[in-house]
Every structure is written in C-alpha cells, then in structure tokens.
Amino acid sequence: MAYSIYDASVPVMSRALGNLSNILDKAVAQATAEKRSLSELIEAKLAPDMRPFPFQIQSASDAAKGCAARLAGIDAPSMPDTETTFPELKQRIAKTLDFLNTVTPAQLAGAEARQSALKFPNGEFKFTGQDFLTGFALPNFFFHVTTAYAILRHKGIALGKMDFLGAA
Amino acid sequence: MAYSIYDASVPVMSRALGNLSNILDKAVAQATAEKRSLSELIEAKLAPDMRPFPFQIQSASDAAKGCAARLAGIDAPSMPDTETTFPELKQRIAKTLDFLNTVTPAQLAGAEARQSALKFPNGEFKFTGQDFLTGFALPNFFFHVTTAYAILRHKGIALGKMDFLGAA
Numbered sequence: 001m002a003y004s005i006y007d008a009s010v011p012v013m014s015r016a017l018g019n020l021s022n023i024l025d026k027a028v029a030q031a032t033a034e035k036r037s038l039s040e041l042i043e044a045k046l047a048p049d050m051r052p053f054p055f056q057i058q059s060a061s062d063a064a065k066g067c068a069a070r071l072a073g074i075d076a077p078s079m080p081d082t083e084t085t086f087p088e089l090k091q092r093i094a095k096t097l098d099f100l101n102t103v104t105p106a107q108l109a110g111a112e113a114r115q116s117a118l119k120f121p122n123g124e125f126k127f128t129g130q131d132f133l134t135g136f137a138l139p140n141f142f143f144h145v146t147t148a149y150a151i152l153r154h155k156g157i158a159l160g161k162m163d164f165l166g167a168a
Numbered sequence: 169m170a171y172s173i174y175d176a177s178v179p180v181m182s183r184a185l186g187n188l189s190n191i192l193d194k195a196v197a198q199a200t201a202e203k204r205s206l207s208e209l210i211e212a213k214l215a216p217d218m219r220p221f222p223f224q225i226q227s228a229s230d231a232a233k234g235c236a237a238r239l240a241g242i243d244a245p246s247m248p249d250t251e252t253t254f255p256e257l258k259q260r261i262a263k264t265l266d267f268l269n270t271v272t273p274a275q276l277a278g279a280e281a282r283q284s285a286l287k288f289p290n291g292e293f294k295f296t297g298q299d300f301l302t303g304f305a306l307p308n309f310f311f312h313v314t315t316a317y318a319i320l321r322h323k324g325i326a327l328g329k330m331d332f333l334g335a336a
Binding site: 002003004005007008011012015016046047050112130134135136138139140142143146147149150153154156161164165166 | 175176179214302314315321329332333
C-alpha cells in the first residue's frame with residue numbers, strides 16, 4: 001500500500017488525541033492527590049492574553065474533525081465549546097475520536113488534489129487538500145495539543161515526552 | 169501526482185522551521201526595543217525541570233534532519249548542540265534547512281514501507297518509515313517548535329497563531 005493522505009492525517013490525529021485524553025487523566029489524578037483545585041488548571045494559561053486550557057482542547061478537537069471532514073468532503077459534527085470541566089473535556093475528545101473513527105481511507109482517496117476554500121476574517125483562501133493538511137491543519141492541530149500539554153507542565157503536572165508521543 | 173511521504177514530511181518541517189526563524193527575529197526585535205536582556209529569553213522555560221529555550225530549537229532541528237535522513241536512508245549532518253545565542257540558533261535553523269533542501273522526493277520514494285530501528289535507553293524499536301513519521305517524528309518535531317513558541321509567548325513576546333502557521 002502506498003502512503004496516502006489518510007495515513008498522514010486521521011490516524012496521526014487520533015493517536016495524539018488519545019494521548020491527550022490520558023494526559024488529562026494524569027492531571028486530574030495528580031491534582032486530586034495533591035488536593036489542588038482542578039479549576040486552577042482549567043483556568044491556566046501561559047500568558048495573560050492567551051485563552052485558557054479548555055480552548056486548547058476544543059481547538060485541537062476542531063482541527064482534527066475539521067480536517068478529516070474537509071478532506072472527506074463531508075460535514076464535521078458540530079460541537080459547541082461549552083466544556084468547563086475535565087470530564088467534559090474528556091468527553092469532547094471521545095466524541096471527536098468517535099467521528100474520526102467513522103472516516104475511512106476510501107473517503108479520503110484523492111483528497112490531496114481536491115480544491116476547497118477556507119474563510120478567514122481577511123478573505124477566502126483556496127487550498128488543495130494537500131496544502132490544507134500540511135500547511136494548516138496538521139501544524140494547527142499539534143499547536144493546540146502541545147499548548148495544552150505545556151500549560152499543564154507549567155502548572156506542575158508531572159508529564160514527559162512519552163505522555164505526548166504515546167507508547168511506541 | 170499522488171500524495172507521498174515526502175509531501176508529508178520534508179516541506180512540512182521546512183515551512184515550520186522557516187516560521188520558527190522568523191519568530192526568533194520577532195523575539196529579538198521586541199526584546200531589543202524594550203531593552204530587555206536576550207539571555208532572559210535564552211534561559212527561559214515553562215517549568216523548573218524543563219530544559220531551556222535553545223534545547224527546543226536544537227530538538228526541532230534534530231527531529232527534522234533526523235527524520236529526512238532516516239526516510240532517505242542517509243546520514244544526517246552532525247550539529248553539536250553548542251548554540252547559546254539567537255544568531256547561533258538562527259544559524260542552526262538555516263543549516264537544518266540547507267540540509268532539508270538537499271533531500272529529494274526521489275530519495276524518499278517507498279520510504280513508508282522501509283524498516284529501520286530506533287535506539288532508546290530502554291531498548292530498540294523497529295518501525296516502518298510511515299510509523300516512524302506519523303507516530304514519532306512529526307509529533308516530536310511539532311512538540312519542540314510549539315514549545316519554543318510557547319516559551320517566548322510566556323515571556324511576553326507578542327506572537328500569534330499566524331507567526332506559527334506562516335503566511336497562507
């Protein structure tokens with residue numbers, strides 16, 4: 001089997017989201033053991049003008065489901081950004097994974113060459129699926145997953161690179 | 169042209185490294201304008217037990233050149249981690265980009281199925297090129313690029329998502 005745009009997208013994001021869910025478990029376990037407030041973690045950010053922790057998870061979810069849907073030419077399920085607790089954030093990740101699991105390699109066949117448009121406040125950009133994935137979707141996805149990790153690390157949660165990468 | 173493992177690796181990392189170099193320029197420009205010490209940024213980290221800023225750049229460089237070399241079945245140029253200043257870190261990125269620019273799509277043809285081994289302190293793991301790229305190299309690369317961005321953001325450097333993603 002040749003390498004496909006499915007290989008480069010859906011399983012990569014599914015794996016990272018699964019790891020992220022485990023990272024949330026670790027944060028809750030440690031904070032609970034140390035009798036720390038979970039809302040301290042939920043409200044945490046790295047800079048005063050940065051959006052707080054749930055935004056990073058919601059953005060990673062949006063990046064993943066939006067990417068899979070756009071490449072497949074289907075609509076992503078709407079997920080209003082209402083999560084404010086760790087169980088809700090874990091549920092958001094689980095729902096995202098459920099959707100990713102429904103997207104098949106066949107749906108993404110040829111997506112690298114298909115054109116689609118992305119609307120930004122300052123205009124509309126046309127991409128091929130390939131440019132969308134590699135120039136936008138994948139970097140954007142990892143940006144938010146890593147920032148979520150970095151926020152927890154900054155708040156003293158004991159995490160290491162292998163939590164981010166997952167078991168080999 | 170079908171999507172290839174080259175498309176999913178070398179240009180993705182080249183683009184992100186180019187953006188990272190521009191981010192370093194922004195950090196130096198702002199710190200200089202504010203008469204702040206650059207060594208404060210060089211020594212910055214998000215947690216006491218995290219390695220400081222140059223390590224993130226060096227690790228992003230290692231991830232990129234190591235990935236391209238492994239997929240091409242060639243040796244990556246050795247770059248001792250001696251950088252301690254912004255000009256040296258920019259030079260490290262430039263040398264990494266120079267190497268990535270020598271790696272051709274033809275060298276990576278079929279790399280998705282080629283086996284290679286990665287040595288860790290706790291053992292040796294065998295990967296196909298595809299598993300190596302998507303399960304390890306790409307997440308690891310973005311982990312360090314994002315952490316570098318997050319450290320500067322945490323230190324008050326005015327950066328936004330578009331600095332990370334680059335111009336569309």
